[in-house]
Amino acid sequence: MKIKTIMLGTAAIAMSATATLAEDMTIVSWGGAYSASQLQAYDVPYSANTGVNIIHDESSSEAVAKLRAMNEAGNVTWDVVDVVAADAMRLCDEGLAEVIDHDTQLADAPDGTKATVDFGDLIVSECFIPQIVYSTTFGYRNDLVGATAPTSVCSVFDTAAYPGKRALQKSPLNNMEWALMCDGVAKSDVFDVLATDEGQSRAFAKLDTIKGDVIWWNAGADTPQLLADGEVIMGSAYNGRLFSLIVEQKQDVSMLWDAQVYDLDGWIIPTGLSDERKARALDYVKFATDTQRLADQSKYISYGPARASSAPLVDKHATLGIDMAPHMPTDPNNNKNTLLTNYSFWADYKDDIDAKFQAWLIK
Amino acid sequence: MSDKNLVLASDGTSLKRSLARSLKRQKIRALLLIAPLLLFVLLTFIAPIADMLFRSVENSIVADTLPQTVKELASWDSDSGQLPSEAVYAALARDLKIAVKAKNHTKLGSRLNYQKTGTSSLFRQTGRKIKKLDFENTPSFKDAFEKMNKKWSDPAVWQTIQQFSNKYTDGYFLAAADLTRTSSGIEEVPEDQRIYYTLLLRTLSMSVTITFMCILLGYPVAFLLATLPLRSSNVLMILVLLPFWTSLLVRTSAWKVLLQNQGVINDFLVWIGIVADGNRLELINNVTGTVIAMTHILLPFMILPLFSVMKTIPPTYMRAAKSMGANDFTAFRRVYFPQSIPGIGAGSILVFILSIGYYITPEIVGGTKGVFISNRIAYHISSSLNWGLGAALGAILLVVVLALYWLYDKFVGIDNVKLG
Numbered sequence: 001m002k003i004k005t006i007m008l009g010t011a012a013i014a015m016s017a018t019a020t021l022a023e024d025m026t027i028v029s030w031g032g033a034y035s036a037s038q039l040q041a042y043d044v045p046y047s048a049n050t051g052v053n054i055i056h057d058e059s060s061s062e063a064v065a066k067l068r069a070m071n072e073a074g075n076v077t078w079d080v081v082d083v084v085a086a087d088a089m090r091l092c093d094e095g096l097a098e099v100i101d102h103d104t105q106l107a108d109a110p111d112g113t114k115a116t117v118d119f120g121d122l123i124v125s126e127c128f129i130p131q132i133v134y135s136t137t138f139g140y141r142n143d144l145v146g147a148t149a150p151t152s153v154c155s156v157f158d159t160a161a162y163p164g165k166r167a168l169q170k171s172p173l174n175n176m177e178w179a180l181m182c183d184g185v186a187k188s189d190v191f192d193v194l195a196t197d198e199g200q201s202r203a204f205a206k207l208d209t210i211k212g213d214v215i216w217w218n219a220g221a222d223t224p225q226l227l228a229d230g231e232v233i234m235g236s237a238y239n240g241r242l243f244s245l246i247v248e249q250k251q252d253v254s255m256l257w258d259a260q261v262y263d264l265d266g267w268i269i270p271t272g273l274s275d276e277r278k279a280r281a282l283d284y285v286k287f288a289t290d291t292q293r294l295a296d297q298s299k300y301i302s303y304g305p306a307r308a309s310s311a312p313l314v315d316k317h318a319t320l321g322i323d324m325a326p327h328m329p330t331d332p333n334n335n336k337n338t339l340l341t342n343y344s345f346w347a348d349y350k351d352d353i354d355a356k357f358q359a360w361l362i363k
Numbered sequence: 364m365s366d367k368n369l370v371l372a373s374d375g376t377s378l379k380r381s382l383a384r385s386l387k388r389q390k391i392r393a394l395l396l397i398a399p400l401l402l403f404v405l406l407t408f409i410a411p412i413a414d415m416l417f418r419s420v421e422n423s424i425v426a427d428t429l430p431q432t433v434k435e436l437a438s439w440d441s442d443s444g445q446l447p448s449e450a451v452y453a454a455l456a457r458d459l460k461i462a463v464k465a466k467n468h469t470k471l472g473s474r475l476n477y478q479k480t481g482t483s484s485l486f487r488q489t490g491r492k493i494k495k496l497d498f499e500n501t502p503s504f505k506d507a508f509e510k511m512n513k514k515w516s517d518p519a520v521w522q523t524i525q526q527f528s529n530k531y532t533d534g535y536f537l538a539a540a541d542l543t544r545t546s547s548g549i550e551e552v553p554e555d556q557r558i559y560y561t562l563l564l565r566t567l568s569m570s571v572t573i574t575f576m577c578i579l580l581g582y583p584v585a586f587l588l589a590t591l592p593l594r595s596s597n598v599l600m601i602l603v604l605l606p607f608w609t610s611l612l613v614r615t616s617a618w619k620v621l622l623q624n625q626g627v628i629n630d631f632l633v634w635i636g637i638v639a640d641g642n643r644l645e646l647i648n649n650v651t652g653t654v655i656a657m658t659h660i661l662l663p664f665m666i667l668p669l670f671s672v673m674k675t676i677p678p679t680y681m682r683a684a685k686s687m688g689a690n691d692f693t694a695f696r697r698v699y700f701p702q703s704i705p706g707i708g709a710g711s712i713l714v715f716i717l718s719i720g721y722y723i724t725p726e727i728v729g730g731t732k733g734v735f736i737s738n739r740i741a742y743h744i745s746s747s748l749n750w751g752l753g754a755a756l757g758a759i760l761l762v763v764v765l766a767l768y769w770l771y772d773k774f775v776g777i778d779n780v781k782l783g
Contacts, residue, residue, distance in 0.1 A: 065745040090748065093469030093487065165624070170731075201555075215648055216731060230625045344484050347473075351747060352480040358739070359558045361731040362565075 024053050025280060029082040031058030032221070033244055037300035038082070040318070042288040049287075052280065063087060067096045067270055076272040079281045082131070085124045085264040086343055092127035093347075097268040098278070099126045105282055107290035109309035118291075118307045122264055124343050129285055130266040130306035131294065135329035135338070136174050137260035139227055139242040140234035142252045153259035153337075154182035156234060157206060159213055167223045167235025170216035172357040173346060174236065174261045177339060179206035181259060187337075191345045200353060204360050216361070227253050239329050243302035247320065247327065257334040263341045266306065302327040416761075419539075419754035422532035425524065428471045429458040433528040441522045442546055451521075452504035456496065463490045477749055478534060479523040485514050522546070535755035559756065562736040563763070569653060569735070570718040576658040577665035577714045578707060584662075585669035585706070590678070607663040615724045618656040622646040622728070648730030656728045657718055664717060665710035672706030708775055716764060736760060 027043070029035045035056060043054045057078065059066055064087050070076045083091065091097040100106070102123055106115040116123060122130040140150055145162055155162050156178065168175050177190050183206045185193050193199035215232055217223050223237035224245040239260070245251050267289070269281045287293065294305035295313035302324060305311065314325055325331055329338075372381040394401075426433050431454035439447045462468040472486025492511045501507050508515040526544065527534065534544070541557040542549050551557065584603065588596050606614060621627045624643050632638040646652060676699060684694035722737035729735075736756060743753035771777070 062745045064748060068748065090473070093473055093483070094748075095466040095470060204555075218726060229623065231623055344487075347487075348476060348481045348484045351477055351749070354747070355556045355558065359554075359556050362558060362561055362734075 023051060024055055025079045025277075025284065026055045026057055026077060027080045027082070027284075028057045028059050028063060028078050030060045030220075033301055034240065034303075037297050037303075038288075040300055041297035042284075042293055045293075046284060046287050050283075052284070064090055064096075067091060068094065070270070071096055071272055074272070076270045078270055079273065079277055080284055081268050081270060082265065083268055085128055085130075085266065086341070086346060088128035088266065088268050089125045089343055089347060091268055091270075092125045096271055097127035098271050098273075100129055100269070102129070105286065107286050109291050109307065111309070113309060118309050120308060122306050124264065127268050128264075128266050129268070129289055130264050131289060132265050132297070132303035132306055133262055133330060134265060134303045135239045135257075135260040135262050136169070136236055137239050137242070137329070138234050138236050138256040138258075139223065139245065139253045140256055141227055141230065141232075142254055144230065144233040149254065150234065150256055151258060153178050153256065155256070157182045157210055159210055162233060163213075164233035165213055165215050165231060166210065167215045167217050167226050167232045167237075169236055170218055170361070172350075172353045173341070175207060176200070176203040176353065176357075177261065178259060179203040182206060187339065190339075191342050194353075195345070195349065200356060204356070207360070224251075227251065239327075240301045240303050243327050247302075247317075247322065255334075257329070258337050259339060260329055260334070260337075261339045261341055262329065264306065265303075298324050298328070302329075304328045304330040415750075415754050416758050417754075418750050419535045419752075419758050420531045420533070421751070422527060422534070423530045424471055424474050425528050426530055428462050428467045429455065429524070429528075431455075432458050432524070436521065436525050436528065439521065439525065441518070441525055444518060446505070446516060446518060447521055449503060449505050452508055452515075455508070456493065456498065456501075456504050459489065459493045460496075460498075463493055473748075475523055475527065477538075477752070478527060479519065481514065482520065482523065485512055485520070488512055489515075532751075535751040536759075538752055539755040539759055559736065559739070562734075562739060563759070566719060566735040566737070566760075567763070569650065569733070570715050572654055573657050573661060573718045574665075574711050574715045576654060577662055578711065580658065581662055581665035581669055581710065582703075582707070585666045585673055588666070588670045589673035589676075603663055603666050606659070611660065611723060612727075614660055615656055615727045618652070618659065618728055619647060622652055622655065647728050648733070650729075650733045652728035652730065653725045653733035653735075656724050657721060660724060661714045661717055664713045668709035668713065669703065669706040672709070673703055676702045708771075712768070712771065715767075719760065719764060 027038075029038055035058060039056070043056075046052065047054055060082050063081050063083050067076070067078070067081065070078070088097060092099070102115045102119065106129065108114055109118045119130050122133070124130075138150075138153065138156065142149065144164060148161075150156075150162060156166055156168075176194055180190050180193055180199065180203050181187060183202055185199075185202075194203065215226060215235075217226070217235070217237075220238050220241050223232070223235040224241050226232045226235055227245065228249070228251050234256070239255070242253065242255055246253050246255070267285050269278065269285065273281065289307070291307055291309045292313065294307050295310040295315070297303070298305055298310075298314045299316065299318040305314065311330070314328065316322060317324055326333065329335065370378040372378045374381070432451060435451045435454040436447060439451065459468055462471065468486045468490040469483075472483045472490075475486070476483035489508070489511050496507060514520055537543060537549065538552075539559055541552050541560050543552050544550075584599075588599055588603070590596075591599065619626075623629070624645070624647075626647075628646060629638065629643045633640050633643065638644060646655070680698050680702070681694050684698045685691070689697065719735075720737050722735060722741050725734045726738055726741075729738075737760070740753050740756045740760070743749045743756070768777075
């Protein structure tokens with residue numbers, strides 16, 4: 001009796017799964033506050049308009065490996081995937097992401113500006129549909145940094161003025177650039193210097209000076225937690241995470257916007273979808289990256305919309321009612337000294353520098 | 364055996380043959396019975412592992428993507444310091460034209476970038492420009508490529524292509540052993556890039572430490588479990604199993620809260636005055652953190668086999684030893700302990716092999732000095748996408764584990780292991 005019920009139940013679920021397959025769409029993103037912002041800004045209105053049922057998967061951090069595995073197995077179960085620009089480039093290189101014709105497949109701005117112009121040079125790969133600009137920057141504990149609050153990224157390397165632990169990402173990205181900039185390399189020369197063995201050694205030598213004072217983080221949530229616990233006095237993190245730590249959780253932390261590194265996040269559509277699924281994925285992406293939708297997302301999280309035409313529409317936080325503009329990495333008060341991730345440099349040098357970085361870490 | 368001694372079965376065939384036939388039939392039946400399971404294990408376990416391990420030597424991408432170039436390049440002398448001939452460049456142009464259409468050139472670029480930094484962007488850029496190349500009106504492909512990217516006039520690029528044009532490569536295994544192949548033979552990579560040897564040694568030594576810690580802590584607990592009256596031992600058993608049923612991540616994060624600088628343990632030590640506030644203990648983000656957290660997580664794997672072995676040791680033996688004049692310690696050392704060794708063996712093998720492949724816990728609490736080689740394997744599989752190197756590291760780890768297992772069998776004997 002019991003077994004029969006279970007079997008019937010399974011059959012029913014299987015049948016309903018095949019029945020609704022046509023209207024289901026799997027969207028992969030990062031989870032947490034970020035996915036919540038996408039849900040509010042894109043998914044709820046999209047489902048209301050089209051009746052498509054959106055299934056959320058929080059696998060973006062391992063999207064590249066999983067997409068490769070799915071592609072080899074010939075069974076791609078994802079429809080739209082949210083990835084950082086560097087991953088989008090890699091997926092495009094591997095032939096795992098569809099090439100997009102941005103002008104014809106994405107929405108124009110309300111004034112008729114074409115998508116390629118509206119997104120500008122944020123379209124870093126022909127497969128990449130930009131969504132937000134975020135930055136990796138530092139937050140510091142007001143009560144632990146002493147009387148003079150840090151104003152420069154080089155404070156991170158100044159253990160005499162700011163004794164205590166600092167959190168850095170366990171990756172050569174950004175850290176190498178900051179180390180060189182604080183070792184006296186001009187911002188415009190950073191990647192030329194970093195391309196040489198001497199330049200890399202120079203960056204490691206600079207990082208050596210604080211090696212004993214660093215707690216290395218892997219997950220985006222680590223630094224906010226370490227700051228909240230008082231484990232570190234300052235640390236690098238994604239600006240949206242620091243925003244929620246400071247504004248939503250009201251911790252005694254401030255942002256150090258100096259030398260923030262801009263990075264991009266956006267959508268890709270996996271290759272190997274059926275025509276029907278691909279068309280639906282494109283339809284979703286066209287909707288989700290139009291001017292209004294991108295501006296809507298910034299009501300929920302402090303990441304800058306990737307379209308120029310969205311910027312004037314950035315409004316107040318949806319629940320807190322505060323103005324979001326001053327919390328954007330692109331706000332004039334925050335972007336006095338910025339760096340843009342050099343994607344083609346890191347595509348070439350990541351393996352090499354990472355090997356050195358790991359060897360340096362375990363020494 | 365001579366014919367006259369032959370014993371015949373009822374159907375007239377020799378008994379020997381008849382017996383053999385019936386045995387064979389039995390064996391086939393047994394095989395058929397386990398066939399579904401065997402097939403399942405083969406398809407879902409052995410085959411994927413074999414497929415993954417095969418990637419550590421597989422390298423058909425160069426020959427598949429640039430077939431004509433590889434053929435032309437075979438006759439080029441890489442030590443001459445000269446660039447390859449015009450024919451090679453022309454072949455490359457034809458190959459790349461096809462590869463770009465199939466979007467394979469970037470894949471090849473990222474493959475060769477593992478060997479030579481900068482190849483990734485070289486292929487990506489060239490791929491963009493080759494589309495515009497007019498094949499009919501190109502007097503010299505050599506010049507055309509040099510104009511596209513000056514790296515094409517670097518013999519080192521060609522050396523890399525030539526070196527990896529075989530269908531199979533030992534390059535991943537060399538990289539996994541901190542070695543590299545240069546024009547003058549196999550050499551160690553520069554010192555600032557050597558990681559895997561150190562990591563492997565560290566993985567082994569830390570796994571041994573964790574195993575010993577588990578024996579040290581698990582033995583008394585298992586002893587209590589086996590000797591206490593049923594009512595209290597059941598409660599104790601639940602205490603052992605409860606963490607076993609709790610999510611790994613939850614337990615690891617709990618250790619983070621306990622061990623960190625401003626954490627519970629340090630706060631307590633400062634409060635009772637053992638440790639000065641400015642001099643808190645470094646218990647996490649280092650080897651100590653990994654050993655503590657992993658010992659805790661793997662402890663049930665030591666206690667349970669120990670318990671099941673100890674349960675079978677009759678208490679009368681100890682009493683007999685004491686009645687013959689042994690004191691508590693001697694009775695334990697000469698009578699009880701030797702009988703519990705199979706449990707220690709089983710627990711140690713379990714704990715050691717599990718810990719050697721762990722990566723989540725070390726990643727969270729290990730900092731830089733407390734991470735294992737499996738963390739690098741995970742990185743190459745899910746992040747850098749260098750599956751070949753990941754597979755080579757995995758293969759090495761597998762061989763090391765099998766070798767240790769063999770050693771264990773030789774010196775301790777696998778028959779001495781009892782799981783219950």
